[in-house]
Amino acid sequence: MQVTLLINQTQHTLEVSPHETLLSTLRRLGYFGAKVGCDTGECGVCAVLVDGKPLNSCRLLAAQVEGHVIETIESLGQHPHQGWKQTEGLHPLQQAFIESGAIQCGYCTPAQILAAYHLLQHQPNPSEAEVRDALSGVLCRCTGYLKPVEAVLRAAALLRGEAVPPLAFGDRELLSLPVILQSPSDADGTAQFPSSEARTQTKILPKVIFSPQVPQHQRIGKPEKKVDAVKLAQGKPAFAADFEMRGLLYAKVLRSPYAHARIKRIDTSRAKALPGVAAVLTWQDIPRVVYSTAGQSDPIPGPLDTFSLDNKVRFVGDRVAFVAAETPEIAEQALKLIEVEYEPLPAVLDPAEAMSPNAPRIHDEPEYVNFAESDPTRNLAAHIHIDIGDVEKGFAEADYIFEGDYEVPKVQQAHIEPHVALSYWDEDDRLVIRTSTQVPFHARRILAPVLGLPIKRIRVIKPRIGGGFGGKQEILIEDVAAHLTIATGRPVLYEMTREEEFIAARSRHPMRIHLKTGVKKDGTITANAMRVLSDTGAYGCHALTVTGNTGHKSMALYVGDGEYRQRPNIQFHADVVYTNHPPAGAYRGYGVPQGFWPVERHIEKIARALQMDSLEFRLKNALRAGELHPFSTAWSEGREPRPEVIQTCGLEECVRQGKAAIGWDQKFGNPQWHEVPGKPHLRRGIGVALVMQGTAIPYLDMGGASIKMNDDGSFNLLIGATDLGTGSDTVLAQMAAEVLGVELEDIIVYSSDTDFTPFDKGAYASSTTYISGAAVTKAAQQVAERIRLRAARMLNKAANGSGEVTPEMLTLREGRVFAPDGRSVSLAEVAHNALHHEDQEQIMGVASFYSPVSPPPFAAQFAEVAVDIETGQVTVDKLVMAVDSGVIVNPITASGQIEGGMTQALGYAVCEEMCYDEHGRARERDLRHYHIFQAHEMPELETIFVETYEPSHPFGVKAVAEIPMDGVAPAVGNAVLDACGVNIDDNPVTPEKVWRALQAQRQEQSA
Amino acid sequence: MIIEYHRPPTLAEAVQLLQRKHPPTRPLGGGTALNFKGEEPLAVVDLQALGLDAIERQGNRLQIGATSTLQQLMEFPDLPSALGDAIRRQATYNLRHQATVGGSLASADGRSPFGVAMLALDAQLTLMPEQRTVSYGDFLALREEFLTGHLITWIEINLQVELVTESVARTPADLPIVFAALARWPSGRLRFALGGWGKTPTLVLDGQGHEGLRLAAESAFSAAADEWASAAYRSQVAGVLAKRCWQRLASGI
Incomplete structure (x- = not known):
């Protein structure tokens, strides 16, 4: 049917099918600001304005909006500088989102801005609650909503003509801190949704406790705007699927309805005969190459147990066939025409039964390649046993032994941009894969044998990424598009649906954990043992390394006190088993949240049993600076371990700062505070968890950087590091700008492209700021050295024999090179001299970095809750996290990481889990049932950075990205215990679990 | 899959379309509840041109046009605040601007706060073509029957409740x-x-x-x-x- 649509004041007359959504039409017409997120209206990233109202274009038919006025993000604002052309510049909302750090991955940003635009049209002076309500329809998995809310409030003030305080740090102290636009109003701590008042104190800039060791910098430590924010605020076509290509085919994947089955027969003839179908591939059509989908360095520390397509399916959702067709609808239709005869096999759905002698064997393929102690005959994907010291001796020396069983669930990364890849042959017959990946270089290496191509004939381009959180540290979909491109010779786009994300993408490993701890009467831990049963699902991707980190980080924190500090007794034992569940994999935190739930719940119980102050007990036994990381001599991601001494640990100060921020001393142990006046069914509680993470994988993770100087004194920074929304491009540019003495805007960052940027292992293991940042710094230092050499020559030539300078005497700042006496040349002059005038050379630097250590960040996580003792409902009112991440390069992006991480971790604490029925079918298949926190239901969030100076890095940094995932759940669990005296040992802490525990408590008390 | 789209200008035409047996034909309000990708061929009748998007107070009774959005209803000045809260629980901001009152009631499952609240309020539904009034409770009991060949045009609640x-x-x-x-x-x-x-x-x-x-x-x-x-x-x-x-x-x- 023909429709005429008025989009951004331009009339489009076009043919649409009756079922075509407005989202599909918009993207077909090149309006890529409307994003694909869920297709069911829950995520809201496809929102556009229809007659001024924010509507989800995935839930509108194109035909429905004929006769209406459609405005997309492309109608709002422009880049302020477009050569000779004057523009109106960006809209104040876009400007505020950029300045407030409200943009992380930027995938949801256009929709957030449009929703806010609508609000401000109708309510120029909104309350914080109104802003949160307006943003409620757009899910964001990165920010925790705090900065987007602040951005809208600031934009509203600007549009009203009010003065808005600038966001700026001064030298070594905060000049504008914090901007509080509305005070917390939850006077009784019992706010129920929906509240007419705001419950969140809003702050853009975190509190930073500076270390006296940190030298003064020009760019490091400053809240610089993200280098990619301007394009993201405008909804520019920056993501993998925002791409137009002639002859594009759309891929779909037929997925298994069985948890475990052999494919006896598969007939694709009817599907192939469907007009518009270009290719149908089954296991019979492509080479049988065994590999691992885990995006890790070579050799992959895990079994090779996966095929692009196989004659056996191992979970509900496993791949059966690939289809490429002219439209997504034809591809869908073709899937239904593929006839498959399955031979259902007995399934393993309980990890506890996976290793029993009678259990069905999930991997019986002869091509299976073991790694270390994996044993497919026992459904064992990985096995770890670590003894540090002598736990039996430690237990014997203890006055008390505490044991407990804990469980953590399978959860989803739920990045709002689905997995998406586009592949095509270029003019040199090289295969180009434009993909939303965290690991472009690993993807290239791993795909080469799978596709039958040498590495040199594959180019992987990583555009902007709409969130990954570990889910895209996986070679999950690139092979689908690539096989179909090879089969058809045509470009192919494969974009997973939200349902596929839930049933077939990766997730956090669920685990069952037993803890045993020996303690002396004075609170000294004498021994600690953890036994883990981890469910990797049908494939062993990340099986060994995720679970290894469960022990490596969480069991390293409490070494004991006194003599035990030098000789801790720790045992870690893990079996990682195959089941017929969807595979687990990498998810931000990488096994560590699974470890800290049991450890911190357990430690809390011990402290209470000993009647010790729980923080005092923790700090008495916690690892300190100058001590050996206990696991560093025992395990290193399946590679040779080497000893590491902790150089910096700000844990005690984190505790001090966090306690003060949450009012611990006024609340903990105060019976009056625990009661809620007028609400006898509510009890308040406060809880804490101490956590540590790592920073990269020592002796393994490597990042490279290349910097070249341009005529105007600007620099191209080319990095393989993979900014997936975290802001790593920005902080790496800040490091380069610091060394080169220029403004951030003079660093033009490009990441990542396997053809053009140096190798980087990718975005995982909290490594980019530390590893890639050091590489950038080294490359910048090389460039600075060349600049000084030439500048000295230029200055000496101009001085004509008087006032000779040597390169070492010169400093780079403000875009110039200064001699001690104040003479200077500009970088543009140096560049011109180098490129055009004299002894010509391209000033550039290339460097790489790997580290012999993995310095841990530390943190104290606090939570405040209200528990309804009649229903078990838990409301989290406040989260405070005080973090030692070394020197903070950019407080606005770093605090964004903490806020977003705490929000994801809050879901892990109270609502997120993936459950399966007796046939292995998923309960959660969409974002309606898999609930992630929305803007209008957030607790108050507060971030504090306690700086230390990590000597192994040129700017003293440690990691920030993953540690916020670790402590929220146990802090909430401990707060629930504090509120009502019950222990929930398996997260999430749901109302029914609390209610059942309360029932049991009452029965116990009455008995 | 939707194979036909209609936007009739009159109620009579809408009802006529909805009473067709082939292809199965469903009313289209905001589109938030309709399955666009269902396997069966489906025709949709877009109700936007029928003028059913008004909300009027008549004495103590509130007459809600079936294609009024949840947001419109939430913003109605005299609405019981608890009903506004239920609407906010029902749908987030964007969806509230899109979802219609009629569509939300017709598709409400047990986890629908708005549906529960309207059931408690004993909302009355006017159905075409008979122009008969049924209670929301009765509608839910025989939902499939009422949804075949019928159209909800108005919903009424008592504001004194x-x-x-x-x-x-x-x-x-x-x-x-x-x-x-x-x-x-x-x-x-x-x-x-x-x-x-x-x-x-x-x-x-x-x-x-x-x-x-x-x-x-x-x-x-x-x-x-x-x-x-x-x-x-x-x-x-x-x-x-x-x-x-x-x-x-x-x-x-």
């Missing part, structure tokens, strides 16, 4: 595990509905006294088990929420 709601969920905005709505008429009539479970909201009580309310609530959810909660839990919590609803009504909070 007091409404309170209570709920339990994993987070403040998550789907409710139990949602309770208690309505009280000036005559003293009480009507209590529960949600959070099942294919439709559940009417628990319609009568004069509050005695037995808690027991009725517990009893109504005594078998309310699914993959999200046990019946024992839901039953107990339903009783607690029923008690709280009554206490709030009684105390005027």
